[in-house]
Each structure stands twice: as structure tokens, then as C-alpha cells.
Amino acid sequence: MTASTKPGPRERLLLAAQELTYTHGVGVGVDALLKAAGVARRSLYEHFGGKDGLIAEVLRRSTAEDVAEYRATMDAAGDDPRTRLLAVVDRLGRIAAEPDFQGCRYLAADLALTDREHPGHEVTRTYRRTLHGLFTAELAALGHARPDFAADQLLILVDGLLATGAARPEDRPPAAAVRELAEHIVDAGLPSAAVTTDNSRQA
Template sequence: MTTRPGPRERLLDAARDLTYDQGVHVGVDAILKQADVARRSLYQHFGGKDGLIAEMLRTTSNEARYHQVMDAAGDDPRLRVLAVFDELEKITTRPSFHGCRYTAAELALTDPAHPAHAVIRAYKDGLHRLFTAELARHGHPAPDFGADQLLVLIDGVLAHALTRPDAHPALAARAMAELVLGSGTPPSGLGRRGSAT
């Protein structure tokens, strides 16, 4: 017999589904209705909607999916990085694709004090560390900068696929990722992570 998840998990699941489909400004009542919990549970577990959104983003973390895709590609760092773009091609061509939930939340939440901003930054920083490590293993001369380049490509794919999915931006970005893997010293005047020195 399957045990029904508790109110905390149901709230997270409802927020995960509804905010991806409708954005982070989806109403609290809709979340409570889908989760089938009382308003009191929202405040008891998360202190309010802001806390729920932040925790939903923290526990959703797609970073684990990047690790899975790369590990399935084997040990070659180059193939591991390119596998990410192959996976993005699959994801961005699905009818259910609605973009990157982290970028969407960052743009929608205009209050700089919203707790979700720190979660989003931590997620993006985690991806940067992941790609930096892969590029370092690949012998890239500037792995920090190369990781920044890869993240620009990934963010571009996730945004462009919303407006021009038939253009298959993941395939275009994969070809550009090949260039990143094959070269990559930062332009003159740029230091670590592309910051001006």
C-alpha cells in the first residue's frame, strides 16, 4: 500500500508543477488546492509562499540530472560535455518544455531580498563548478572561462527554444561547444570567470 506524502512534500510537488507551468506568481490558493492542504501548513513548514518557492527550487535542483547525463556518456570529458547538449535537444523539443525554471524565477522575482535569489545563484554556481572540473580534466587552458562560455550556451538554448523550438538551438549550441572545447583562452583583459582585471 502506497503511503500518501505528507503536507510538506505535497506543497513542494504542487509548487514544482504549478510554477513551471504558470510561473512563480501562481496564486497561493492554486498551490494549496493542488496540494490539498490547509493554509496553516504552508506557514508551518515554509513560513509563507516565498519560503516555499525557495525550498522548491533548492530541492528541485537539476544539477543532479547534468551529472547523470555526463556519467552516462563515459569518462571522456569532451563527450561528457557534448552529451549535455544532446540531452538539451531532447528536452527542449518536448511539448511540455517551458524553459529554465531558475532563470524564469530570477527574472520574475523583482524583490532582491527574496530568498529564492540565493538558491538560484547557488544552483548556477554549482553548474559552473561542474563544467570547470570537466574542462580542467580535458586540459582546457582556461576552464573557468570555458565554463562561463558553456553556461552562456546552455542558457541561450533554454531561452531560444521557447521562441524558436523548430530551430533546434541545442544542436547549434553543441557545435559552438565543440569550439569551446577546442580552444578557449579568455580575451585579453579578462581574468578568472571573465571578470575584468
């Protein structure tokens, strides 16, 4: 990388913080962040107003990337809403089984940021509202009787999958159990004829 294309202090801080807050949590020290980014302390305050602002911006950046991944996963699965939703669950199951998986950064941040007024909490709330909207839209298109409630259930299931995956249960990986639960959530609100037709199509 040449000097002309080397990221500036703001981008280096974001890259360092995105990595370190995932591997070490949002409690990682400022000195460690500055050292990893190779920037002076003043850069942190000039660009983000302090560590809290940096954490919030890292979460915002990560949520944008992850929402794009959710959309891409569903789009790659085709047009059938049931298949699109289950494709998300399958992909998360694979991610949670990866050896370097450290858990959900948003759950970890919400638990670690004890100040309820921390700006990071609004970012994670917005992220979950966005995912809820994505799930609700697919469930409504499928003709689910309670798409909003089923989306709540799927979000809880996703949180559980990612939390369990972080615990590394090598003897009992959660993906298969979560897949079956997701199928139940999706199918429970459908007319019986629709479920029969869909299941016969996958047989």
C-alpha cells in the same frame, strides 16, 4: 496509495508547487497552490513560513534533482571530458525540443522575483555555481587553457539554449547550432594536437 503512504502536507505542497511554478511561473497564486496540494493555509506557514519560503524550497529541491541529472548524463557518456560536456549539451537540446518544455525554471524565477533579497535568488546562484564547477572540472581535466572562462561561456550557452527552446522555434530548432558553439568553446582552449586527435577519433 493508502492513507499510511499518502504524502503529508509538506510534501504535497512541494509537489504541487514544483509543478505549478514550472507551468505557470512563480507568480502562481497561493490559493491555487493550496487547492492543488489539498492543504489548509496554515500548513503553508507552518512548514515554509509563507509562499517565499515554499518557492525557495521548491527551487532547492529542483536544483538537487537537476544537478543529479547533469552528473548522470556525464557519467553515462564515459570518461572523456569532451564527450561528457557535449553529452550535456545534447541532452539539453533534446529536452528543449520536447512539446511540454516550458523553459528554464531558474531563469524564469530570477526574472519574475523582482525582490533581489528573495531567498530563491540564492538558490539559483548556488545552482549556477555548482554547474560552473562541474564544467570547470571537466575542462581542466581536458587541459583547456581557460577552464573557468570556458565554463562561463558554456553556462551562457545553456541559458540561451533553454530560453530559445521555450520560444518553440519549430522551423529552426537550436540544438544543432548550440552543439557547434559548444564544440568551439571546448576546443578553442585545447592544444591543436589534442583537438586533432579527438576529432579523428570521432570521424
